[in-house]
Amino acid sequence: MDISLFIQQLLNGLSIGSVYAIFALGYTLVYSILGIINLAHGAIFTLGAYFTYALMGGSFGFNGLFANLTLPVQLPFAMALIIGSGLAGLVGIGMERIAFKPLRNKGSDPLLTVVSSLGVAVVIVNLIQYLVGAESYTFPANTFGNLPAAINFGSAEKPIPIRSVQVIIFGVSMVIVAILTYFINRTKYGKAMQAIAEDPVTSSLLGIDSDRFIILTFFLSSFLAGLAGTLVASSVSIAGPYFGIAFGLRGLAVIVLGGLGSIPGAVLGGLLIGVVEALVPAEFSGYKDAVAFGILFVMLLVRPQGLLGRRFIQKV
């Protein structure tokens, strides 16, 4: 592979990988606290993109039951992004109260919670289709101002064009990762969440209201999913209600590769899978998923706890 092409694909991979990372962080947060995989995460990803799109354009598009519904405001992208992701976070809280809490209270097997989350995912996706239709929607061309469509990182002879939106996505994603890492490791709330993840019973005896922190966890997780959905949608388009399903699958791969429950692992896994996919040779480009998941499979055999995960030890 030509060096300029290698650099190009590396940058492509880092950009999409950074989105995988923030998407997977949401998975990781929920898994850390409750030990469950939330399969509705991909649907929330889609929902976040629709929320931001509607807040920015002042309408839910031109299809489905909401076709004629207009909003009283049209917000700038940054504000719509934060509020849209926040709304996704609120949906996450609602989902936790309806689909997860009742099962948790009954002490159900975690597998049932996984199935429950799958049910929520299907309902959300179908609801989106019913309300907004199956159409694709694209954010306006001036979403990020008047930036050029692409930035050339190479020379005139060997151009390395990267779309401006990809650079923005990478920057925003890394800022989000930094903020979240600070929140988890340096703040009182973050430490409390870690305590619950480590030992819910002891943390409860220490006065930490685990129920409150579970709500916070779901809010943050869904906020990140909504944010990732909007960032991807601004780069491509909202490709219909099933938009987040493929990301949901990749998100699983990312957290397993990085190490279940590990925040740095989710970031590393995301970037790694993004880069691996981008570096798949052109003639096999349609098989990039197979390559990424093949690496995951090998990783599970060689290092089941993932790159940065901890080995589970059961005392007997």
Add this chain to the structure above:
Amino acid sequence: MKKILSRQSILTSACVLLITACGSNTANNSTSETPSSSNQSTTIPIGIAIAQTSNVALLGQEQVAGVKIAEKYFNDKGGINGTPIKLVLQDTAGDEAGAINAFQTLINRDKVVGIVGPTLSQQAFSADPVAERAKVPVIGPSNTAKGVPEIGDYVARVSVPVSVVAPNAVKAALKQNPNIKKVAVFFAQNDAFSKSETEIFQKTVKDQGLELVTVQKFQTTDTDFQSQATNAINLKPDLVIISGLAADGGNLVRQLRELGYKGLIIGGNGLNTSNIFPVCKALCDGVLIAQAYSPEHPGEINAAFRKAYVEQFKKEPPQFSAQAFTAVQVYVDALKELDNKSKISQLQLPQLRTELNKQILAGKYNTILGEISFTPVGEVVQKDFYVAQIKMEKDGSQGKFAFLK
């Protein structure tokens, strides 16, 4: 160890469930009122098995629009010699299982005389044999892959195969830019139609003496095409040909343009829908697409169809709606002809289905696609074809297919 196993088993199950969910039929089999199970009905039930959900719904919704306009139009004209038709809609979603379920329901529960569907060629290869075994006529409204009419005696299509339509677009591109030498081809490898179409495009490229510099594959569920696009752009093609569906194809067009590709782009039949306008917006401008239907086609029936569509959707009717309308028309015309020969109310359903199939293949139809008929195998014979070029408003808010002379 128990904990490790537990976590792993949960994860494995989760993956399996998610994969199942991705591929499963999420259709709700929404059905309009169930018609009578015999030919004593006051309406004649025609089954419509198309994708109303899944990522294929973008195309399926256009087909629903087409068949609903047809139902109203032909019933207003007196139906089948006075008996109205009743369309029974079943959602196939985007996969094979969904199409088979829809076909079985229409055949066994709804007792339809024939079926329009499914949306995808890939689904046709699985579902059409179900109708063939039950001896129920099927008319594919958008199955353009090689081999669909050959599935069985009861299978026909009104969608002309890509081998006929696709070369027109390459010829139109060469007319616009005779200096085209290098061609890059992209296709969705998980879609039978796109695979079939790309073979035709690639053969046409070679037949025209052009150099095929790269063939890039993707999935219809993909959204990020930066790797494929930059790979191709580095080879400096003069022409890009894309076989995919609206969402992925539109995103690919957008990313190619944003990354600096300035040459001509040809879109295949999956991109032949105004649904790509909101995906690539202003960057859709200039994409060439060969078509089997033109809204500007002369004739009374097309004028009526176009008027009804524009009134309802405020845009020109797309090919998928037109072909779906045509499929219903073939049933209506064939049923009328059959009724003139021997009263269809006197025929038992199995006999009616068989006679109807014979009549479909024997007839000639003056449709909104122009005059069509069928070969004995069920392949459509169509006279008129078109090439359109997408023209977008500068702000990307509106677009249209401008037909080239």
